Amino acid sequence: MFKIIVCIKQVPMVSELPWDSKTGTLKRELAQGMMDPASRRALEAALRIKEDRAGEDQETHITVISMGPEMAREILYEAKALGADNGVLLSDRKMAGADTFLTSFILAEYIKKESPDFDLLLCGSQTSDSETAQVGPQLAGELLIPAMGYVQSIELDDGMVRVQRHVDDFMELLEMDLPGLLTIDQGAYSPRYVALEGIERAFHTDDIRTVNAGDLGLDRDFNALKDSPTRIIDVYSPATRKENQVLKGAVKKVVGQLFDEYGKIISGAMGKDLKTHDHEGAK
Amino acid sequence: MTGTKDIWVLGDYRNYFHSRVTLQILARAAGLSAKTGGRVCALVFGDHVDEYVNEYIAHGAETVYVIDDPALKDYSVENYSFLMTRLVKEFKPETLLVGATRFGQEIAPRVAKYLKTGLTADCIDLDIDAKGRLVQIAPSFGGNLIAKIITPEKRPQMATIRPGTFQELKHDNDAEGEVIRLPLPSDLPAKKIRCIRSEYKPSRNRKLEEADIVIIGGRGMGSKRKFKKLFELAELVNGEVGATRPVVYADWISHDALVGQAGKHVKPRVLFSFGVSGAIQHTAAVTDADFIVAINKNPNATMMKMADVAIMADANQVCSGIIRAVKEKIRD
Numbered sequence A: 001m002f003k004i005i006v007c008i009k010q011v012p013m014v015s016e017l018p019w020d021s022k023t024g025t026l027k028r029e030l031a032q033g034m035m036d037p038a039s040r041r042a043l044e045a046a047l048r049i050k051e052d053r054a055g056e057d058q059e060t061h062i063t064v065i066s067m068g069p070e071m072a073r074e075i076l077y078e079a080k081a082l083g084a085d086n087g088v089l090l091s092d093r094k095m096a097g098a099d100t101f102l103t104s105f106i107l108a109e110y111i112k113k114e115s116p117d118f119d120l121l122l123c124g125s126q127t128s129d130s131e132t133a134q135v136g137p138q139l140a141g142e143l144l145i146p147a148m149g150y151v152q153s154i155e156l157d158d159g160m161v162r163v164q165r166h167v168d169d170f171m172e173l174l175e176m177d178l179p180g181l182l183t184i185d186q187g188a189y190s191p192r193y194v195a196l197e198g199i200e201r202a203f204h205t206d207d208i209r210t211v212n213a214g215d216l217g218l219d220r221d222f223n224a225l226k227d228s229p230t231r232i233i234d235v236y237s238p239a240t241r242k243e244n245q246v247l248k249g250a251v252k253k254v255v256g257q258l259f260d261e262y263g264k265i266i267s268g269a270m271g272k273d274l275k276t277h278d279h280e281g282a283k
Numbered sequence B: 001m002t003g004t005k006d007i008w009v010l011g012d013y014r015n016y017f018h019s020r021v022t023l024q025i026l027a028r029a030a031g032l033s034a035k036t037g038g039r040v041c042a043l044v045f046g047d048h049v050d051e052y053v054n055e056y057i058a059h060g061a062e063t064v065y066v067i068d069d070p071a072l073k074d075y076s077v078e079n080y081s082f083l084m085t086r087l088v089k090e091f092k093p094e095t096l097l098v099g100a101t102r103f104g105q106e107i108a109p110r111v112a113k114y115l116k117t118g119l120t121a122d123c124i125d126l127d128i129d130a131k132g133r134l135v136q137i138a139p140s141f142g143g144n145l146i147a148k149i150i151t152p153e154k155r156p157q158m159a160t161i162r163p164g165t166f167q168e169l170k171h172d173n174d175a176e177g178e179v180i181r182l183p184l185p186s187d188l189p190a191k192k193i194r195c196i197r198s199e200y201k202p203s204r205n206r207k208l209e210e211a212d213i214v215i216i217g218g219r220g221m222g223s224k225r226k227f228k229k230l231f232e233l234a235e236l237v238n239g240e241v242g243a244t245r246p247v248v249y250a251d252w253i254s255h256d257a258l259v260g261q262a263g264k265h266v267k268p269r270v271l272f273s274f275g276v277s278g279a280i281q282h283t284a285a286v287t288d289a290d291f292i293v294a295i296n297k298n299p300n301a302t303m304m305k306m307a308d309v310a311i312m313a314d315a316n317q318v319c320s321g322i323i324r325a326v327k328e329k330i331r332d
């Protein structure tokens, strides 16, 4: 039996939100949770390994775990509908506000306690809501296992994996002993989707376990927000305002104005001469 | 045990392009150490690395810690994270900065974990507060906001920084620096990762970063079909096309056209920005443009506020309008 654990996160749908074409602003009220696109690719990698092995009559077991609020249960059901065997939600008030240091700590505590005999651990390379790309490497650091990031393809081979990846302009072929962790690149393992009925069916099977801080044996006074080594001291919106010129009106008019006044700058950057319209010597 | 005030920068020299990020961070570190005291130091691991040691000194490193050994021939997260952790424990720098190359992004979180300290990803600026602490300035998740983050107790204070964020210092051949050569520790752990092949393959083109005219299309372009107009314009003006994240997610253009925190940093003479709202994760990577023309239906979009010329109109129509105008005006 080959045991895979996939860490998946629920993220807000902010960057995929539709905008109001009248006002040109985002319809934020439509923000809802979805499976982080990178986590989805990690899950896809696990599913393909499982399918390949099934073709050779070999068993694979996939556990998906997510740390997050109660709502994150949804993506665990979705993962089960897609083919994961087991889903676990790590959820507790005391876990809220965890930075990557503590997120990886909590995920590792669960794994050490409940599934220490895993073979392969998969994460997305970076989440769409924070994009730190830190949880994967830190989880491996916590478990003291080898890890490789930005993986594009995985091949299993007796006690190890061979992977291909493209990092910093190097195409690499690497071998890693198992157990180990891989993070899956954003361009790899195009994910499958599941029909809504499938997710609903998974909902009815109702076997997503919830694990809280006490179950993990964390200290009574454990508090992820307080215990995080970093602290936000200020949040502000960037000052971006420039003294600028606003052009409005008919397209033909504004484009004309643009070239009349700034044609030189544009043609200079183009490296081509442009006629500065009819009135000669325009600045 | 109290540490030093030193600021360390990981020497990520693997290829010339990415090695610039080390030089850029060294420059900023020099500015920070002027406020805190302490030295600016670079860390160099590898086999036959003198050329990089000299390069870092010429670009502002006062001290370079070097471990030069054939065993370090390959760039390896396992070895580097072990060595960095070891040296930090021994020499106790106050701050440790790493370039956000992919290698840097694999290694920094591991080192932070081993040292049980915090790490802020993708800083767009660094500063020192009244108490002499490192202020790590980074886009905060989700909204259009910037957060100031500190590491109140744990040391070193750690951050990663995207290539292109800071300006490197001029190469100074006369600069002098101290070089501290250290032996390879005898207890380097057995490798669990083996490199079978590693080929230099700069497939992501650099045209976007080097172009004098960059044309960025956002979701306001409306559809994949309409987005294609931008390529026509680009060809006409010798420009390159970039995009925002929703656009690459929607597959209107390939992922390597992404401009922003997660993508490329551009510095054209003229930037055209069509239908882009101007989220901080995007704008952080376009502020070096000399001249910005933004086109948006919404005059209050951030991108419009930071443009030199803000055209309040439909992005597709203006794109076609500019194409027409340029065709008319090109002297043949």
Ligand SMILES: Cc1cc2nc3c(=O)[nH]c(=O)nc-3n(C[C@H](O)[C@H](O)[C@H](O)COP(=O)(O)OP(=O)(O)OC[C@H]3O[C@@H](n4cnc5c(N)ncnc54)[C@H](O)[C@@H]3O)c2cc1C
Pocket: A014, A015, A019, A021, A023, A024, A025, A026, A128, A129, A130, A131, B141, B142, B217, B218, B219, B220, B221, B222, B243, B244, B245, B246, B247, B258, B259, B260, B261, B262, B263, B274, B275, B276, B277, B278, B279, B280, B281, B282, B295, B296, B297, B298, B301, B313, B314, B315, B316
């Ligand atoms: C951790 C993280 C990292 C991120 N990294 C990046 C990154 O590297 N790069 C990046 O780009 N984004 C990144 N993002 C996403 C970023 O926050 C924004 O969501 C994104 O940049 C918005 O893209 P947009 O401007 O194309 O879309 P929108 O925000 O939807 O804006 C569309 C704009 O088009 C205008 N518009 C609509 N119709 C028209 C029309 N017909 N004519 C003219 N204008 C029109 C609207 O008024 C609006 O201003 C990141 C987000 C997170 C959370």
Ligand SMILES: Nc1ncnc2c1ncn2[C@@H]1O[C@H](COP(=O)(O)O)[C@@H](O)[C@H]1O
Pocket: A007, A008, A009, A036, A038, A039, A042, A065, A066, A067, A068, A100, A103, A107, A122, A123, A124, A125, A126, A127, A130, A131, A132, A133, A134, A135, A136
């Ligand atoms: N709260 C979480 N629960 C489960 N997995 C997570 C969580 N946060 C991050 N991950 C995993 O770590 C990857 C990278 O996240 P990040 O470091 O936040 O960019 C994600 O794609 C997930 O696979």
